[in-house]
Amino acid sequence: MxxxxxxxxxxxxxxxxxxxxxxxxxxxxxxxxxxxxxxxxxxxxxxxxxxxxxxxxxxxxxxxxxxxxxxxxxxxxxxxxxxxxxxxxxxxxxxxxxxxxxxxxxxxxxxxxxxxxxxxxxxxxxRDNNFYYLETATMTSTGSWYIDFEKKKSYWDDITRKILEYPEDFIPSLKMAYKLYSEEHQALASSAFFECSLSGKPFDLEILMVTAKNRKFWARAMGKPVFNDNKEIVGLRGIFQDIDDIKQKELYLEKTSKIIETQNSRLFNFAHIVSHNLRSHSSNLSLIMDLIGDVESKEEKLELINNIKDVSNSLNTTIEHLNEVVTIQTNAQQSKEIVSLSKTLDQVTTSINQIIKSKKVTIVSDFSKGDKVNYIPAYMDSILLNLITNAIKYKHAERDPLIEISTLLDFKDNDRLVLNIKDNGSGIDLDKFGDKLFGMYKTFHYNEDARGIGLFITKNQIESLNGEINVASIVNVGTTFTIKF
Amino acid sequence: MKDKIHLACIIDDDSIYINLIKKIIETKKLCENLLVFNDGKEGIEYFEALLQNLDEKNIPEVILLDINMPIMDGWEFIERFTKIKNKFNSHITLYLVSSSIDVRDIDKAKSLSTVENYLVKPVKIDELEAVFNKTA
Structure with missing residues (x-):
């Protein structure tokens, strides 16, 4: 029919x-x-x-x-x-x-x-179907598992054992479940399993798992409830898929795209600076030419020609500064080597020994949490020199400069080395100047030797090596620069 | 033609530019006296102090203000100046003069009622004459 x-x-x-x-x-x-x-x-x-x-x-x-x-x-x-x-x-x-x-x-x-x-x-x-299931499971590294609430047991197939690196005859237990997940993802896993077993909400997670050999890898974990005839949840079933290759590539891409993004915004910024800084000179030049055409007497014309010399000089200075910045970007390709912070600090303090003595500067350092970093030595020199001379330059009028330099490891960020440079100087009003502090030609004090290029260079050096610099400051108390290498 | 401007004010950190403007003002006899400040902060401090002792001959009729200056920029100057400008009993015309051709700067200037106009550097001599004659 x-x-x-x-x-x-x-x-x-x-x-x-x-x-x-x-x-x-x-x-x-x-x-x-x-x-x-x-x-x-x-x-x-x-x-x-x-x-x-x-x-x-x-x-x-x-x-x-x-x-x-x-x-x-x-x-x-x-x-x-x-x-x-x-x-x-x-x-x-x-x-x-x-x-x-x-x-x-x-x-x-x-x-x-x-x-x-x-x-x-x-x-x-x-038979074919079974063969294909197994093939698919093996080739996609997808293992399945089942948790039986009534018998309080969990079951794994061979592929689950394989991707988790447990022996073929290993019998899993409910108690060990948390061990399968990396510490930072245990809460995520337990809440997904908990919610699925209580309310029946299926889950699909990308999660860091840990194998029997203590190797971490990225997995996709999916699970859904199993019902009995009374529609009660009596277990969970699901899969673990090893997606480490793909996830690592994804993370790498994410990282690369972030680096490109910051480089791009730095370049854009730089183009803006170049255009602005060159424009101010070129507009002075054209104003001078305008005036030369306008004035009558020869003396006045000669005097204006002298002005061109001034413009030319400051144009040169600007271009030197811009060059300095461009060099930083190209130098970032230079080979790094292991740099000792304590040794670099010794060199820097020796080189400015005169100033340190005359201004009665005290420098305290503690590199016990980390002294070595893979870096371009010249940059480390320049960064320390810049921040220390800044701290001295902007010292508090009523006290001798005290500069405390120390390192720590940022446990929240893969134990990255962090350098703190803290002074007791006059401080900066960050509400007012925060976004301009690291800009070019910005100065915040009426010091005659402030040329507004130091922090700009420092920030560029740090960022060209994928680091970060941040600042905290209280007016009349002091300033702390924090550098993440 | 009306009387000449007796006092003008330039707030700019570029000393070469200031000298050139001085030169034009002298040559063209655009005003009698000129106040010069190298930063927005010095500028605003002058005006705030002036409020304590309002002497008409110390109040400029026109301000030529730069945007990018190291300590206090033109924007912050305008913000503080706007709060006090009505206390001077005389009209002060403010021009922004900057080498920035950033559209954001130009749009921002247009949106501020305190700003009479936005002049892009290099300023032409006749442009400057127009500013002084219009104000006078």
Missing amino acids: TESALKQNLIPDKKIAYWELNNNTSFWSKAFIKQLKFKPREVDTSLNYFLDSIIHENYREAFKDNFYNLVRNDVDFRQKLLLKNRSGGYSEFICKTNDELKISLNKESTKTIFFFKSKLKTHKKV
Whole structure:
């Protein structure tokens, strides 16, 4: 019997395999029973029997969900499934409900599931299917797991054991579950599992896992609840997939794109600075030319020509400064070497020994948390020199400069080395000057030797090596510069 | 033509530019006296102090203000100046004069009622004459 014949008749025919449900009765058509090679009355037509003894386990969960949805929520479905006949062989069927067939049987409250036998031979298919599942699982490094709440046990397949680097005969337990996740992700894992087991909310996470050999790797963890016939959650099932390769590439890309982004914004900034700084000179030049054309006397014209010399000098200075910045960017490609902070500090203090003595500067240093960093030595020199001379230059009028230099490891940021340079100077009003502090040609004090280039250079040197510099300051108390290498 | 401006004020950190403007003012006899401040901070301090002792001959009729200056920039000067400008009993015309051609700067200047106009450096001699004649 075909689908079209069924549609024409609109009434279930003797030759049609179907399963009819009406309130508490469950009826299998003769044709259905015959196709399963049973004799009428010999077969138990209950859902449980169907699930336990007839449907192939690979299709069981999906069918159960569909079945409950049909009975309780009137949701129609179609599904492929394998059914076992009395002699143990499997046949493939497509099952469909009323709506899927676009027919109306005019029977209120009766639900009918029709079974159409597929033409494919099956025994081999089951074997093939298993083969393909295993192939797919192996090639995609996807292992599956099951947690049984009633038996309080968890089960892993071979691939789960393999990606977690546990021996083939390892028996997992619920107690060890937290050990599977990296410390920083344990809370994430436990809340996902907890929520799934309580409210049935499925999860799909990218999470850092830890293998038996204590190796961390990125995994995709998916899970969903398993229901019993009373729709109670009795377990969780899901997969772990090793996505370390992909995730590492993703993280690397993310990092690269961040570096490119900051480089780009630095370049943009620099282009802006170049254009602005050169424009002010060129506009002075054109104003001078304008005036030369306007004045009458020779003396006045000569005097203006002298002005060109001034413009030319300051243009040169500007270009030297810009050059200094460009050199930083190119020098960043230079080879780094292990630099000792304490040794660099010694060199710097020796070189400015005169100033230190005359201004009665005290420098206290503590590099016990970290003294060595892979860096361009000339930059380290320049950074320390700049920040120390700044601290001296902007000392408090009423006290001798005290500069405290120390390092620490930032545990929140992969134990990056952080250098703190703290002074007791006059401080900077950061509310006013914060965003300009590291800008070019910005000075914040009426000191004559302030040329507004030092901190700009320092920041560029640090950033060209992918570091960060930040500042905290209180007026009349002092300033602390924090450098992350 | 009306009387000449008796006092003008330049706030700019570029000493070469200031000298050139001085020269133009002298040559063209655009005003009698000129006040010069090298930074917004010095400038605003002058005006704030002036409030204590309002002497008309010390109040400039026109201000030529730069934007980019090291300690206090033109924007902050305008912010503080706007708060006190109505206390001078005379109108002070303020021009922004900057080499910045950044659209953001130009738009910001246009949005401020305190700013009469935005002049891009290099300023032409006749432009400057127009500013002084218009104000006078």
